Amino acid sequence: MEHARVSKVFSVIEKPLLLGGADFHLELINIAVLVFMLMVLRLWQWIPMTYLIHLMLKQVARRDHHSRKIYIRYSLQADRYEPWASPRQKRGMRPSGFGRGELC
Numbered sequence: 001m002e003h004a005r006v007s008k009v010f011s012v013i014e015k016p017l018l019l020g021g022a023d024f025h026l027e028l029i030n031i032a033v034l035v036f037m038l039m040v041l042r043l044w045q046w047i048p049m050t051y052l053i054h055l056m057l058k059q060v061a062r063r064d065h066h067s068r069k070i071y072i073r074y075s076l077q078a079d080r081y082e083p084w085a086s087p088r089q090k091r092g093m094r095p096s097g098f099g100r101g102e103l104c
Contacts, residue, residue: 015065016065016066016069018065020054020058021061022054022058022060023057023060023061023067023068025068026057027054027057030050030053030054030057031050034047
């Protein structure tokens with residue numbers, strides 16, 4: 001009797017890149033806004049707000065690591081189904097796995 005092949009899956013491969021426990025891309029945006037507020041507008045009061053935003057992003061990442069990718073994929077879906085294709089259509093295309101290219 002043959003045994004099923006078992007492969008190790010490292011957690012680094014499964015989980016997205018995090019920065020301080022928050023999503024990397026969202027945290028970079030948070031830091032960029034902080035730098036802009038400090039250097040250009042001289043708003044030192046923005047530091048606690050940045051920390052609160054970081055805590056919120058960390059909480060979101062703790063619940064679901066892929067929440068940003070899920071939101072981006074959801075936002076690219078069509079608001080309604082338009083059966084007539086147009087040559088310049090960019091928005092409204094069904095994503096792969098959701099019936100793209102199939103007849104209704």
